[in-house]
Amino acid sequence: MFARVADRRKPNTIDDIGFASASHQTVNLVEFTYRKGAEIYGENEPAEHIYQVKRGAVRTYKMLSDGRRQIGAFHLMGDIFGLNNGERHRFTAEAVVKTTVRLIERKSLQTVAEADAVVARNLFSMLTSNLEHAEDHMLLPGRKTSVERVAAFLSEMDRRAGANTMSLPMSRRDIADYLGLTLETVSRALSRLHWAGVLTLSSVKKPI
Amino acid sequence: MFARVADRRKPNTIDDIGFASASHQTVNLVEFTYRKGAEIYGENEPAEHIYQVKRGAVRTYKMLSDGRRQIGAFHLMGDIFGLNNGERHRFTAEAVVKTTVRLIERKSLQTVAEADAVVARNLFSMLTSNLEHAEDHMLLPGRKTSVERVAAFLSEMDRRAGANTMSLPMSRRDIADYLGLTLETVSRALSRLHWAGVLTLSSVKKPI
DNA sequence: CGCCCCTTTGACCAATATCAAGTCATGTGG
């Protein structure tokens, strides 16, 4: 059981590649780039920022007591993450691939929100969309078979990536930990969807 | 597959047993009592009220395309439910047992919230606790075995009911649909927990 | 080029779903 944890790469250090600062509505924006696998924030760490994915993809997860990892969400380009009411992050966030994020200071955002009803409303609706995603993910146990789950996952990614051909930056293990399956089962399910003609090779094999 | 749906009782009509009105902070409070199995609101219906459980218990669920039912949450005494940002309810709500709820008009609440920062903050934190529950439930697929899932469920109910002996108003099927198991598996898991001495008969067999 | 990591695939096994029977409590009508 703990093998899963043991053979996971040590968290990488932050790549200080990109660093830009801008002022927008008195909210400080900072960009940061993380390399593949790097931790953006850890579970229970003080939540001092919220984040937006500028480029790349992020996974947020919790480790369970038995060493399993449950991924709660993938965040793609444009998505906001790290937003929660509490003082501390409830999940760990890692870059799935080399990823650039915008950081927004929690405090400064809060200040603006209290003065500006529009910002407050936006915060509220961001929180709501987080909730809706969580609720959708909650429906997963109802999706019984592995093929159904994987198909639902692909459908979600397809919808969200929006673009022509969908890219799947995350590994089989990531998908498995998102769906509550093993990576072998995910692989088999993808194969079966293949033979069923639902997928073209290009749409799965990371076209870019 | 559809048998599951077919053999489910038609929604009962509302029992107009209790009806009381009070004025509190310019928000209209109305009480309503539903009998066991009665629908409180349906998925996709306009969300004109939010609710608080005064007595009894409520389940909120979605029907999946194949006729399966996924219960998203149980709401016990004191819990607020039906709260979401959108115009329409995303789940169906039903009384698990004879249940009395307080209704609060969405509009009037919104009016108060915009004037009163405290009310707004309360709304925000209620939404957050909803989100946290959903996130916790999202971790379910990680809990592999049926016994683990049922134990986690009991633990949750124990924590929430708070009282001395816990009552489980919901049926095995409800629990199953909450945990993504079958009712037989839930029954077996409860039996095993029994033999393991984790449960006393009284704590499961609805002491009241 | 060769190593490493990710993925695929296979064989086997354990766990849950499914199908089915039987118990128990409750309620109903003769």
Place this chain on the structure above:
DNA sequence: CCACATGACTTGATATTGGTCAAAGGGGCG
């Protein structure tokens, strides 16, 4: 008051699915 129907639960036998263990491609990067 009893016979019977009904619904919720438990328990058993069997089938199916996904997990586990293992081996073998295949692609990228030093």
